[in-house]
Amino acid sequence: MNDFQSRAGGWLQIDLPAIAENYRRLRSYVGRNVSVGAAVKANAYGLGVAQVAPVLHNAGCRHFFVATVDEGVVLREHIGPDAKIFQLNGPMPGAESVVLAADLHPVLNSREQIAGWRHLAKQQGRPLPCVLQIDSGMSRFGLSEADVRALGADDALEGLQIELVMSHLACADEPSHPQNAAQLSRFRALRAHLPEASSSLAASSGIFLGPDFHFDLVRPGYALYGGNPVLGHPNPMRNVVTLHARLIQDRVIEAGTAVGYSARFVAQRPSRIATLAIGYADGLPRAAGDIATAIHPARPDVKLPVIGRVSMDCMALDVTDLGDMNLPPGTCFELIGTHRPLDDVASGLDTIGYELLTSLGRRHHREYIESSL
Numbered sequence: 001m002n003d004f005q006s007r008a009g010g011w012l013q014i015d016l017p018a019i020a021e022n023y024r025r026l027r028s029y030v031g032r033n034v035s036v037g038a039a040v041k042a043n044a045y046g047l048g049v050a051q052v053a054p055v056l057h058n059a060g061c062r063h064f065f066v067a068t069v070d071e072g073v074v075l076r077e078h079i080g081p082d083a084k085i086f087q088l089n090g091p092m093p094g095a096e097s098v099v100l101a102a103d104l105h106p107v108l109n110s111r112e113q114i115a116g117w118r119h120l121a122k123q124q125g126r127p128l129p130c131v132l133q134i135d136s137g138m139s140r141f142g143l144s145e146a147d148v149r150a151l152g153a154d155d156a157l158e159g160l161q162i163e164l165v166m167s168h169l170a171c172a173d174e175p176s177h178p179q180n181a182a183q184l185s186r187f188r189a190l191r192a193h194l195p196e197a198s199s200s201l202a203a204s205s206g207i208f209l210g211p212d213f214h215f216d217l218v219r220p221g222y223a224l225y226g227g228n229p230v231l232g233h234p235n236p237m238r239n240v241v242t243l244h245a246r247l248i249q250d251r252v253i254e255a256g257t258a259v260g261y262s263a264r265f266v267a268q269r270p271s272r273i274a275t276l277a278i279g280y281a282d283g284l285p286r287a288a289g290d291i292a293t294a295i296h297p298a299r300p301d302v303k304l305p306v307i308g309r310v311s312m313d314c315m316a317l318d319v320t321d322l323g324d325m326n327l328p329p330g331t332c333f334e335l336i337g338t339h340r341p342l343d344d345v346a347s348g349l350d351t352i353g354y355e356l357l358t359s360l361g362r363r364h365h366r367e368y369i370e371s372s373l
Contacts, residue, residue, distance in 0.1 A: 008365035009277025009313070011244040011332060014047050015369045018238040020059040022224050025236060027060070029207050034214045037063030039203065039221025041071055041088065046358040047225060047241065051368050053078045056224070065219055069095060072104040086131055086164070088141075096120040100128065105163060107131040109141045114156065121159035129161040132194060136167040136187040136201075137179060145190060152193035162197045164217065172205035172213075173231055180209060204229040227353045228343045235341065241357065242337035243364070245278035245294070246330050250319065259316050260308025265290060273307070274317040276333060281312045282361035284335065289315065291348055294333040295340060296322060304333065 027036050038061045039045075044052035049071070053064065057079045064079065065086045066072045072085045079085075087104045090113040097120060099106050108114045108130050121128040135142030143151070151157055167187045171177035187201055198216035204223035206213050208230050223229040226240035252272050259265045259273060267273075276294075280286045289310045293303040294317055305318050317333060319325075336342050336356075346353040 008363065009246050009248075010282050010361070010364035011246065011367065012360060012364040013242040013244075013337075013367045013369060014051070015238070015240050015242075016051065016055045017369065017371060018226065018240045019052060019224055020055050022226065022237045022240070023056055023059045023061060023220075025238075026204075026207060026218070026220050026223060030214050030218055031211060033216075035063060035198075035217045037061060037065060037086075037200075037217055037219045038224060039065045039219055040075060041065060041067040041221070042358050043071075045221060045225050045354070046360050048366065048368070049075055050078050057083060063217060063219075065221070066104075069098055069102060069104065072099075073102045076103060084163075090133075091116060100124075105129050105131060107133050107141075107166065108160075109133045110143065111147055111151070111156070114151070114160070118156075118159045127159055127161040129163050131164040131166055132162055132197075134165065134167045134187060134190050134194075136169075136183040136190065138168055138170040138183070140168070142167060143190075148190045148193050157195060162195050164198045164200055165191055165194055166200040166217075166219075168203065169201065169206045169209075169213075172203065172209060173229070175209055175230075180213075184213060222354055222357075225357060226342060227357070228341070231343065235343070239338050239341070241342060241360075243335045243360065244332035244337075245276040245315075245335055246332055247327055248275045248277050248314065248329060250274040250327055258308075260289065261311065262309055265308035265316075269320070271318055272320045272322070274304075274319045274327060274331075274333070276315050276317055277313065278335070279311045279313045279315055282363050283356070283359035284310055284315065285349055285351070285356075285359075286310045288349055292335070292345065293340070293348075294335050296325070296327075296331075296333055297339075299325075300334075300339040 038056045040049050043049050062083045067088050072087050085104050088107050090106045090109045091099045096116050133142040171179040200217040202213045202218045204220040207218050223237050226237050228235035255269050257267050289308050292306040302321050307316050307318050342353040346356045
């Protein structure tokens with residue numbers, strides 16, 4: 001155990017070979033003529049783009065997706081010049097030259113963004129690469145039907161080197177939802193009004209909707225990091241993230257004793273309570289109290305409930321069912337991992353694994369596993 005690890009209350013293990021294996025597994029789900037990109041926005045979903053992106057590049061990924069210009073600038077430092085970086089939010093007004101200088105390919109979501117990129121292309125005296133996004137039914141990003149028809153009817157796309165036309169599915173994690181078929185149909189119909197270029201519709205869950213959704217490029221993110229893209233079914237991805245919390249101290253309390261802020265939890269029996277050095281400042285929601293559970297690695301069959309309010313820097317765990325097991329300070333308890341899958345934890349907290357994953361704080365000691373046993 002190194003010095004920093006011994007000082008940290010939370011210990012986050014990130015399995016880099018598992019990320020590479022998940023990329024290969026997703027690669028196997030699509031046809032040979034379909035490229036597999038990677039969403040590495042939000043610092044690779046909170047796991048560290050500096051460590052994750054080179055692993056994906058070495059696995060064969062050449063299409064990376066970020067949300068902001070700053071994310072793209074950081075990413076470019078960690079992958080080869082042969083990779084393309086697509087900036088999903090598109091340029092803010094006046095930032096077009098920054099996007100170009102950073103060697104990013106903007107996703108143009110509106111006629112205003114198209115006009116700004118065209119203006120820069122005219123200044124540069126050459127067509128500039130970009131992506132067009134269609135709103136196929138999510139009503140979030142992208143060109144409307146009226147926009148698409150207008151663009152296809154005049155020279156509004158002159159000066160653009162359109163590399164990709166894309167859209168995004170709203171209900172891909174619900175395979176039977178009628179919105180999926182409706183968006184597929186709408187995407188195809190609107191796509192026909194735009195110039196020839198590669199097409200992309202599916203992210204992680206969309207890959208598992210079948211070949212009709214794959215087109216030329218798929219853009220997984222969450223599944224790469226071990227999230228289950230087919231909720232309600234066994235997870236086809238390898239676990240990537242394990243989160244441990246360290247014990248500060250434990251005590252025995254009598255029945256009727258309150259634990260934590262607001263005295264929300266009152267022991268109904270004599271109980272053994274462990275205080276762990278992790279709280280909502282580390283990404284575990286305040287609402288996890290009386291909902292979440294943890295396990296001791298030596299007893300994965302025993303679910304240990306989080307009790308009372310989660311505090312900023314600590315939380316309480318009822319470890320009564322471990323009996324008189326020796327629990328010295330520094331003992332690790334697993335909150336997320338093989339025995340506590342990310343999606344199960346998130347579902348219990350009435351959220352999604354995406355939010356939980358990207359919320360994990362900076363105070364954890366981060367251990368990057370670089371080789372599989």
